[in-house]
Amino acid sequence: MLDRLPDFIDPIALAERRRVLSGAIRQSEFARLSEVLADSQGDVRIELSFSKEGRLATIQGTIKTTLTLICQSCLQELSWPIDVAVKLGVVSSLEQADRLAAEYEPLLLKTEKVSLRELVEDEILLALPDFPKHEHNCKESGQEQVPMSADNKEQIRSDNPFSVLAKLKSTGD
Template identity: 55%
Template sequence: MLARLPEFIDPLHLADKRGELKGQIPVSKLDRLADILFSDTGAVAVELYFGREGKLAKVEGQIETVLELECQNCLQMLQWPIKHAIKLGIVTSLDQADRLPEDYEPLLIDEGKILLKNIVEDELLLVLPTFPKHPHNCLVQETDNSEVDFSQNEQQAPKQNPFSILAKLKNTGDL
């Protein structure tokens, strides 16, 4: 076990050695997440175990963090806790990826070494919601009279039947 996570890893070599990685990656180093984050503070706790099951080289473990996302309703900070299990099969071709057991996702590698943060960032992007929102109604109600609250106006106004005009015409015999 390493106390500090390496920047680059060789997944096949780690699988052969039954390697294990535990540590933290700062959220600020996850570049592809930057656009959806409200703040890049904090870190992602990473626990990865490499091994082999027959010919299958695999990575299993979990990542855990609390990301500060931007709510798509109120544009304020929204804390989004994540605890995600990782189960990857290490493959070098798309043909190998097609033959993976159903409960494994492919980790396609071209060369020996890859960035560890890319694996973590890919997994985070897969579990994040497309439109993060607070679980409660977070839109701020304005008390200014110039602001119109459409939801209240719709509820108060009686619903008109769009066919009422046709009913009047039918009753008068003009149709």
């Protein structure tokens, strides 16, 4: 069973205690994310380890889910797996963020506690493509069917009924 995840977390305190948070949040609970989803039935699975590297509090782990986006090419549903590797360094100022080792993304703490949901949602939104579309050329294959059916009509129209009659006559004889 998955633990119930807290709504708000204190990253510094969790890092001091080397805590691990794992659990799931429903996709529908992410307001901004839900706006771009065709279906928000799934769960977002979260596993985050809080630790310290020297004086720096760090958050590392994964955020996984499968989103149902709208393909921007054919406007059909598009299954989009998300597997984000999280590596955050907790900072309290922009100066600290500048000094952060390149491997960490800064998490700027404005208050002692942060919304876990917003933290996770930000990571997912950053991982989303600007222009999600199917890997195969979904729009082109849709367009190909138009000239194909036009060709079929052309064939029917060009069939000469008299040539059929002529055939029947010659075989009936």
